[in-house]
Amino acid sequence: MTKPQYRQRSIVQREELSDSYFILWIWDEDMGAMCKPGQFYEIRALAVFEDAPTSVSIPRLFKPISIYDNQGGRIGFMIKRVGLGTNALSKLKAGDTLELIGPAGNGFPIFRDRKILLISGGAGYPPFWYLQKQLIGHNKVYWIHGGASQGDIFPCDEMWTEDGSIGRKGRACDDLEKTLKEREIDLIYSCGPFGLLKEASRISEIYDIEHYCSLEAYMACGIGVCHGCTVPIGSKENWDYLRVCKEGPVFSAKEIRWEIM
Amino acid sequence: MKHKQNATELLKTSLGVLKMKTPISVASGTFDLETLEFYDQNCLGAFVCKTITREPKKGNTPPRLYETEAGLINSIGLQNPGLDMFIKENLPRYRDVLAVPLIVSFSGSSIDEFCRMLEILEAQDGISGYEINISCPNVENEGIAFGTQADVVHKLVSRLKPITKRELCIKLSPNVTDIAQIAKAAEDGGATSLALINSLYGMAIDYETGMSRVKMGVGGYTGIGIKPVALALTYKTAQAVSIPIVAMGGIYDWKDALEFIWAGASAIALGTAHFVNPLAAPEVMMGLGEYILGKGLSIKDIRGACRFS
Structure with a gap:
């Protein structure tokens, strides 16, 4: 597996999706050749910190953002504004610089000739866009996506909103x-x-269906060094804290010890 | 003192036993071979591994991290594969990859266990020194349990000293009444250098829900917010002892590094800085190099020379 690398790249395009979602596109053929669906980059806005007045220039951690799309090196990050870091990212425009560490994590295992369900909620949507492009044509794929409201919904086969x-x-x-x-x-x-x-893991266990979850975690390093992002993985009797950034973010649902999370 | 040497000469420093090509080290647990993928390791004067314990440690229940307004709270709990696995798997990789001195950080749950671990590590090649971690705030029976009482520190270090001729660096906690007293006890016990500070105690709560941000409640606070505290403790310690100090705590760039050297440090370590700037180490080396060349001062000239008038 490719080891995560550090890069600075200009944003070639910025796309507005809704009040809270946007896409930042960068261009790097080498990076495009390295990454696969389910992997992520630790990213951060470089320009914001250089331009900021001293009073707000305390550097923030990188944010783990999954790869939304990769068109031969045209790499997209679909981002939801949630906190200080993603708000800083949301202020970026074409020509501004992103700092990137990646590709990080294991990515999704890819299969053929299967009847596949993708189920995503909210900011869980982006990695599936990249994934389904590699699954379609070799598998039957059905995609359910849900969110709080209309602004959280993007193209898929079945949409759900909490407010209807x-x-x-x-x-x-x-x-x-x-x-x-x-x-x-x-x-x-x-x-x-x-x-x-x-809930999806509970149900897949009942029906004994192979199931892979991509997990989210608070991260500091993103490269396996700090052990800050761990989750309990293994059997009920024998589990360990594995790193979402290195052994994950994709884990087999039956190995995730939900009862102690 | 004016020097006509190049930056390479001026950046050299030393701990008690260990010679360092640059005054830049890394804080245990914030840096590993993965970080070295980003740049040439020769900007480092030493490499400190993540603290190991005798038996494997699972670590603390997540969530383990929270980024505050200024710095990071962590509650990792010394997750590590244990000494045997470290020797079998990690150490050979370090021997293969590292071109800079390796300092092995370890912690024990009794003085006998510290000694036994040191004896086992002494039999291994490719280790230049030890960081004795008696200051981790996130575990109950190891770490800080040994680092808060001067007589215990003295006893521990006196027992360790006869076992090794390698660098014996004691990592001190800021969470004590008088760090100078603890530092002196370590020096009297035979420590060849001191590393400080380990994390401060820190906590964060979600104001809306009342939920602690890290599962264990109180964690270790590191990064930019602790710099003034770390600087003061470095200065106080440097006044009290004559052995070299590796200073750390909120050092993000070369200007921060210089402050600690003025305060009395022989070397500095970068920790949380790696998480906000993956290129922190080479950038600190460049900045320090330019500064000392410009001023014609060496690290040794600057060390402990801070002024009050």
């Missing part, structure tokens, strides 16, 4: 069992809020 503003009213996993049966799903990928992943 678009698609079905409720949460992405509300009708999951029915979908699994009707579509004879034999492989699940999930990414999104803890509650969604835990």
